[in-house]
Amino acid sequence: MAHTSIPASLASACDDVRPATAADTVAGIQPSLVAAPATTEQASAVMRAAAALGLAVIPRGAGTKLHWGYPPERADLVLDLTRLDQVVEHAAGDLVVTVQAGVRLEHLASVLAEAGQRLALDCAARPLPSGPATAGTIGGVLAAGAAGPLRLRYGTPRDLLIGITIVRADGTIARSGGKVVKNVAGYDLGKLFAGSRGTLGLITQATFRLHPIPAAAAYVIVSCDSAAACARLVSAALAAAVSPVAAELHLASLAGPCELAVALEGDHDGVAQRSGMLADLMAVQETSHVAAVASQPPAWWRSAGGAPQEGTLIQVAFWPGKLGSVLTGIAAAAERAGLDPVLRGSAGSGVLHLSVPRSADPARVAGLVASLRAALHDRGSAVVQHAPPPVRDLVDLFGPVPSLNLMRAVKQQFDPDRVLSPGRFAGGI
């Protein structure tokens, strides 16, 4: 679309505005322009100009999850936030960091590691068409609400976020929270924006609580011949006095063995003692399985929800104690649909990911999603994070959404003209 002319108001709002190319496609929709502001103020000026021009805006970080959700109803301008790439302040003594939205998690991790600290968000990395694999940018991970195995101990991004700077659809810059871990002054807009998928405003800066990198870590790994046995072991590991920070499972095929890995962190002696204890306990629980203690996670650990971009990725969330029946429900749903998804997930936290290859028959995938929802009732959800167009056409990606009318009212207040990622989110928000 090289013929697109750049509106003067946009060009004066930001020093980097360019025509979009095929590489800027958003879930199959081709935008016409890309703007890459270098500061929150520039981002605000771009939003003001875009509002005046009536452009629909799609915020973008590294682009690892841009294919999530519905395709936008309209997409005129991609707002590339990767030039906001500064670690603004690392207050090591306070275990707090303030970062701009475009900073990649890997870069932030290397800066924090110099002080022996980390942001306890271990989202899976994803290869990109250009450049190395990345877990994404701070803004993108926040907007997607993405988390990894450590969620068992540290939760999701909203649990670590203590302050946020946003730019509204009309260009207004606003802050909430702050840079102290304990703070209840005013509404906590960070909670609202975490997981909002770019539909309420741009996230341009965020402040997080940090944690020390533990002196030692160990992984107790066991392979079970049934999902039921695996569920019993997860339950035993969580009940034991070993303080696991993650409990992940992996089934390459629903017919095959269920691999379980439980992570323990702390000081050297403590971890050594607890991992030994846990391995023994697992052996007693399920005598046929031998648990190994390793200093590194299994190879599949980092591939959380590792569906190839082109396939279908379904997130199943449930009350953690129901793991056994959920695993049975998933197996039954998959068998009924005639599919054999790869199953990965944070068993101890009540979240699993099913990946189905692109080649799968769309009607079968839709059937799988419907059966999963029926099995979960109202105490859980099956959300299709991303799916190829033929599947997208057949399923409601988000399923039933509690209080959708309130969510619509929130969207209406923040983005009355529906210019921010319109139609991408739950209920077509």
Place this chain on the structure above:
Amino acid sequence: MTQDVATLAPRLAAICGKDAVITDPLELATYECDGLTAHRCRPGLAVLPQTAAQVADVVRVCAQENVPFVARGSGTGLSGGALPAADGVLIVTARMRAIVEIDAESRRAIVEPGVTNLAVSKAAQPYGLFYAPDPSSQQVCSVGGNVAENSGGAHCLKHGFTVHHVTGLEIVTPAGELTWLGDGTGLAPGYDLTGAFTGSEGTLGIVTKIIVKLTPIPQAVTTLLAAFETTGQGGAAVSAIIGAGILPAAIEMMDALSIEAAEASVACHYPQGAGAVLIVELDGPEQDVLAESAAVRQIAADAGAFEIREAADPDDRAAIWRGRRAAFAAMGRISPAYIVQDGVVPRTALHDVLDRIGELSAAAGLRVANVFHAGDGNLHPLVLFDDSSEAEAAAAEELSGAILDECIRHGGSITGEHGVGVDKSKYMPRMFGPDDLDTMQLLRCAFDPAGLCNPGKVFPTPRLCGEVPGVRREPHPLVTSGQAELF
């Protein structure tokens, strides 16, 4: 809104039963303030529903009649959040006290809003679980109030605040609709309205059920008491502990004046001559706690502690905590009146801010006792004054404000856990700009366009929500009633 709310009594009685509606002025006086007694207002009437459906019906009547309503839990709030409206209905959750379900395998409980914080932990105990957020008022305060205030406690340094332990809320919206936010998983599709609602101080609706996370009771707990000559030394020890990568469950500090008051009140027998005591509680697997307690002892000694005590059994632990728990109430022993502040500063600024509080206190000629959650920089300066002197009361108020300014100047907050309520709304513009406050109130407008739910709290000036299609067609009620600038 000049209509007398008392005329609603028969309609509310038809919903909740006659004995659940209070109109007698003397009885209503019980509800005229919360834990912050400086603000008082007798409610138009009070109602004590027993079910969520009754709450919804009551709210619907209020919405129809344009009558403001305020939720009240146990009334222990310290910012006037539950201050009633004279022309409004106070909805008290005291009769909604059922623990609906405990799913020990999922480590979740569903409770009604009037259940006390401690009752949840007691109910969970047989399963080896507890409810982690533990405000000092936990014997009386309600979980509904905790959600509204996003309450913390001494142990939230490690275990997190209320918002980290709530995964679903059943609420009655300000329009009177009963609905669920979240489904207990923490991952319900759509916006995280559970998170956004938590800490909204009763201004977005009334909570009628709460799904909370339960936490395994730690295998081992040990409590250390370290006595220092100065708060500076104590503060240095706090920094060194955190710097060593140790995350205690709690780190609390008291200065000389608060120790003096606590000794006078509960004879806690803290080490003689201490200018500051530090209470450090460690919990977790036994081996880890042992290693950490040895490290903390060493760090405290290096920072100048002249006496260190350690308590590993529950009775000894309670003895150490006795002085700290009594600290607020104990001020009555050494001063006719006091103001509790709740400012927060980055932990590394503790030393500077404490020095500055000392200077401000000397300049104002008023004593300030310091009790604080040192691990997360949450100060509770207690400004002591004689309330029989109007001048001294005014000076105390001014000194409190100056302390909050100091917190803001260091990048901190005007409130760490007590909330803004009516008490600190005037300080909000010192911490946030007009655009920040305006943006926060978009959320308010989404939930409560008519501005009837706990009006006049948190924000110094209400945002007029504008025309909301299908909700309200007439001009904003605050405008027609001429009250827009009242709040």
